[in-house]
Amino acid sequence: MRIRKEIKSLLVIGFCLGILPIFNTGYVNAEEEIEPVFYISVLAPSSCTLREQWATLMVEQLPKIGIGIEIFDHTGWAQISPRTFSYPGPYPIPTYAEGGFDILFIGWSGDFDWSLADIFSSTSIVPNGDNFYQYESWEYDLAYNNYLTSLTNEDRLFWGDKMQQILYQDQPTCTIKYPVGLYAHDPDLTGWDGTLWHDDYQSMENWTILGQSAFQYATPANFEDFHVLLYDSVYDARWLSQIYGSLLERSSSSLHSRSYVPHIASSYSSADGLTYNIHLDPNAVWADGHVLNASDIEYTYELLVHPGYLPVTHYCLPFITNESVNIISEFELDITFTQANAFQENNLAIDIIPKHIWEPILPENHSSQAQTWAENDTLDSQKIIGSGPYYLADFDTSFGVIHLERNDFYDDWTGITPYFADIFFDFYSNKEGALSALAGDDLDMIDSQFMPYLSEVPASASYTLVDEGGNHEMAL
Structure with missing residues (x-):
C-alpha cells in the first residue's frame, strides 16, 4: 500500500x-x-x-x-x-x-444510490469481492456501515461525507475523467430530465414538442430483450420503462429533487426500515383495463426469487424472500425486507408485471415468450403491456424499430394524458446517419452513446450535457 x-x-x-x-x-x-x-x-x-x-x-x-x-x-x-x-x-x-x-x-459507473461497498470495503478484497485495489481501512468500513444503515437523508449525507474524506486522502487511484453524455435533440423539447433519463430511464408522459403527436428517438444498438425484469441492454431498458411502472418512482419535480414518490402506491410507511405498509391506488389499472391489485405485487416479488430467474434487479435479492409480501386486502399489503438498507426505496421501485398475463408462463420461459409476443403483430399489443404511459404497438424486426402507443387507461388513474400519441425507438447503425436524420427532422433525439462531438450537432438542433456518474481512472 x-x-x-x-x-x-x-x-x-x-x-x-x-x-x-x-x-x-x-x-x-x-x-x-x-x-x-x-x-x-x-x-x-x-x-x-x-x-x-x-x-x-x-x-x-x-x-x-x-x-x-x-x-x-x-x-x-x-x-x-x-x-x-x-x-x-x-x-x-x-x-x-x-x-x-x-x-x-x-x-x-453509478446512479443515484451508487454503493461503493464491493469496490473499497475490506470484506470485498479479492477473491471475496471486487476490491482488487486491496484497499483496507477500518475507518472507511465503519463509515460505510453507518452510511448503509442510515434511515434518514441527513444521517446518510453525514456518513457519505466521511467516506468521501477518507477516500480523497488515501484512495489508491488517480481520476482522469468524469464522463459527460451529450444528447442532441429538438430545441423545442420540454419535460425531459437528462439525469433521470440517463440513470433511471424516466417515463416520457410529460415530454413535449408543441405541434407534434409523435416522438422519434435514435438508439445505437438493435433491440434484443423484451421483458422488463430480464433485460441486459440499457437501450431496451429505455423503451420498456415506458410500458411498466412501480410502487415508487423518482420525480423530476424540483420539489422532490428526483427522490422517490408514490406511483402505483398511494402511500407507504415504515417504523423500522424493514416492514413497509403500502396502500395501492385503487384506481390503478393495466393497459388492458384489468385492475392492478396486491396480487400483482406479490406475484412480481415472488418471481424475483424464483430459482433460475435472473432479474435485472438482482440488487434486491439479498433483501427479499418468497414470503416478503403479505397481502392485507386487495389494495393494501406489507413488504418485509430481511435487513435494513439505506436504499430500501430502491427495493420498492421494482417494475411490476401483470399476473394475469405472465402467471400461465413458466418463469424460465419468460424471456423467450416476451420476444415471441413482441415479434407477433397481434399479440405484441395484447401481451407487452403494463401500467405505464405506453404499450408496445409493434416491433419492426426488419428495420429495428420499436413503436409504442399511448395507454388510454393511464390518465384515468394518474390524471396525466401522455402528450405524444406515438413514440418510436429507431436503431441507427452509425452516428453519421443519426445526426443526418436529426438535421432533417426525421429524429427528435439521439442517444448519448452515439458519442457526437459538439461540433457535429446540427445547427437546427439543440443539445444537453448530462453528468453520467462514475469516473475513468488509473487504478494503482
Whole structure:
C-alpha cells in the first residue's frame, strides 16, 4: 500500500508540473522526456475506445515526468481479469511482472444510490469481492456501515461525507475523467430530465414538442430483450420503462429533487426500515383495463426469487424472500425486507408485471415468450403491456424499430394524458446517419452513446450535457 501511495503522489505532482500546462512551473519541460525515476507497466481494456484513447495519452505523457513505461498492454478483459478481479493468489496481488498489475485504466459507473461497498470495503478484497485495489481501512468500513444503515437523508449525507474524506486522502487511484453524455435533440423539447433519463430511464408522459403527436428517438444498438425484469441492454431498458411502472418512482419535480414518490402506491410507511405498509391506488389499472391489485405485487416479488430467474434487479435479492409480501386486502399489503438498507426505496421501485398475463408462463420461459409476443403483430399489443404511459404497438424486426402507443387507461388513474400519441425507438447503425436524420427532422433525439462531438450537432438542433456518474481512472 505504501508503494502505491508513493506512486499516486508522484503522479499527482507530475500532473501539476508537466501534464497540465496551467500549473507548469518551468522546472519540467512537458515536451521532453527525462530520465525515468522508475518503470511501470500499464493495463488498459481494448473494449472501450474512449478509455483506450485516454490510456494512450497517459502512456505518452508519463515519461515526461520521469515515469517510464515498460509494457503498454491494451487487451481484453479475459486477460485483465486474472491479473485483477480474478487473480488466483497467493495474495496480495503482485506487480505486472509477477502476474498482477501496476496501473489499470478502468471506469466505474453509478446512479443515484451508487454503493461503493464491493469496490473499497475490506470484506470485498479479492477473491471475496471486487476490491482488487486491496484497499483496507477500518475507518472507511465503519463509515460505510453507518452510511448503509442510515434511515434518514441527513444521517446518510453525514456518513457519505466521511467516506468521501477518507477516500480523497488515501484512495489508491488517480481520476482522469468524469464522463459527460451529450444528447442532441429538438430545441423545442420540454419535460425531459437528462439525469433521470440517463440513470433511471424516466417515463416520457410529460415530454413535449408543441405541434407534434409523435416522438422519434435514435438508439445505437438493435433491440434484443423484451421483458422488463430480464433485460441486459440499457437501450431496451429505455423503451420498456415506458410500458411498466412501480410502487415508487423518482420525480423530476424540483420539489422532490428526483427522490422517490408514490406511483402505483398511494402511500407507504415504515417504523423500522424493514416492514413497509403500502396502500395501492385503487384506481390503478393495466393497459388492458384489468385492475392492478396486491396480487400483482406479490406475484412480481415472488418471481424475483424464483430459482433460475435472473432479474435485472438482482440488487434486491439479498433483501427479499418468497414470503416478503403479505397481502392485507386487495389494495393494501406489507413488504418485509430481511435487513435494513439505506436504499430500501430502491427495493420498492421494482417494475411490476401483470399476473394475469405472465402467471400461465413458466418463469424460465419468460424471456423467450416476451420476444415471441413482441415479434407477433397481434399479440405484441395484447401481451407487452403494463401500467405505464405506453404499450408496445409493434416491433419492426426488419428495420429495428420499436413503436409504442399511448395507454388510454393511464390518465384515468394518474390524471396525466401522455402528450405524444406515438413514440418510436429507431436503431441507427452509425452516428453519421443519426445526426443526418436529426438535421432533417426525421429524429427528435439521439442517444448519448452515439458519442457526437459538439461540433457535429446540427445547427437546427439543440443539445444537453448530462453528468453520467462514475469516473475513468488509473487504478494503482
